[in-house]
């Protein structure tokens with residue numbers, strides 16, 4: 001059994017926020033110190049706003065330090081499905097936003113000098129079935145025609161130039177995507193937000209929010225474990241860790257566990273054979289695997305192996321499932337030692353789409369469905385712009401935000417085993 005430890009956290013020293021009393025009031029209170037909250041806090045503080053970030057645990061404690069570090073274009077749903085659902089114009093704006101997310105991360109990394117191994121490696125999606133591969137050609141054509149963005153189909157007989165595995169039916173490459181070390185990135189975002197003047201309060205969970213006027217101005221009283229603070233505006237960026245403090249939002253989010261194993265350092269030749277172009281790779285299943293090399297040549301291999309959020313049991317079980325999955329993809333790693341395993345919680349909405357908006361006047365941005373490294377950063381900036389300027393052109397704020405069918409959900413995902421089984425069946429039949 002490998003060590004239950006997040007590999008990325010062994011590569012970084014997280015910044016520590018100041019231990020001081022909560023101020024009585026602030027312009028904006030941000031809940032959650034992950035990519036969403038910190039990128040919003042940075043952007044708002046740079047605009048001169050007084051910003052307080054409340055975080056239950058520590059900076060980057062949530063999904064933002066636990067993920068695969070894949071900075072991906074696109075959304076979880078394919079473009080044909082998006083066009084059918086939202087029409088051409090809105091889909092075009094969503095897709096443009098998804099492309100802009102990568103440049104946003106790159107710009108912040110450069111502006112704030114964040115040493116997080118950001119590299120435009122491109123991503124490779126690999127087809128687990130012939131039908132999935134056939135669909136790639138259709139997607140490439142639609143994306144080129146509708147969004148003027150070039151993807152490349154890689155037929156099976158050329159796939160070895162992209163990946164050292166023979167189990168797939170072909171692939172599709174997007175050169176725009178990138179990879180980074182997420183723990184270093186979120187640490188850098190936190191440090192940058194503080195340098196710009198934002199105050200971050202760790203181990204300060206929000207308990208509830210009440211509307212309250214203060215000196216004639218409408219706003220909110222936020223009750224926290226350290227006392228109350230009044231804010232003119234509130235942004236909630238709690239993603240898969242959204243809890244009882246924001247019940248209306250909690251009901252709209254399904255927290256789903258995702259898990260990662262990481263091997264020992266591989267010899268250069270083997271690493272090159274597994275991923276000759278150092279891509280961010282994921283497969284075409286619903287119950288998918290995603291994998292990549294780390295900057296120091298380990299294989300990092302993740303998946304929704306257990307579906308339930310992380311705990312000792314799901315992490316242990318996932319380590320075994322993921323190791324078997326890794327060896328199916330890469331038999332070359334049969335004798336390679338797995339050194340790390342950890343889990344984290346992703347946020348899915350019922351329509352598998354990102355959503356931004358306001359609940360009772362409180363701003364939120366959630367639902368990144370495995371695309372949050374780039375999208376949460378971008379959405380954080382867009383939310384800051386919305387709060388500061390009072391208007392937004394954010395396409396993810398314009399779409400309906402569905403709750404559970406028949407309203408049968410109070411934020412405790414009793415249906416996850418059924419959903420897990422459903423997706424497994426879908427992977428057999430589609």
Ligand SMILES: Cc1cc2nc3c(=O)[nH]c(=O)nc-3n(C[C@H](O)[C@H](O)[C@H](O)COP(=O)(O)OP(=O)(O)OC[C@H]3O[C@@H](n4cnc5c(N)ncnc54)[C@H](O)[C@@H]3O)c2cc1C
Nearest residue numbers: 032034035036056062063064067068070206344371372373
């Ligand atoms: C294992 C794993 C692998 C992933 N891989 C990728 C990938 O390769 N590429 C990609 O794009 N995305 C990936 N994701 C998704 C991505 O990590 C998330 O979408 C993104 O980090 C969400 O950022 P966030 O800031 O919105 O939320 P989080 O980083 O989850 O932060 C939310 C924070 O809110 C805090 N919080 C919750 N409630 C309260 C409260 N009441 N008071 C105060 N604070 C509170 C939590 O403590 C937490 O720190 C992955 C996720 C996981 C779990």
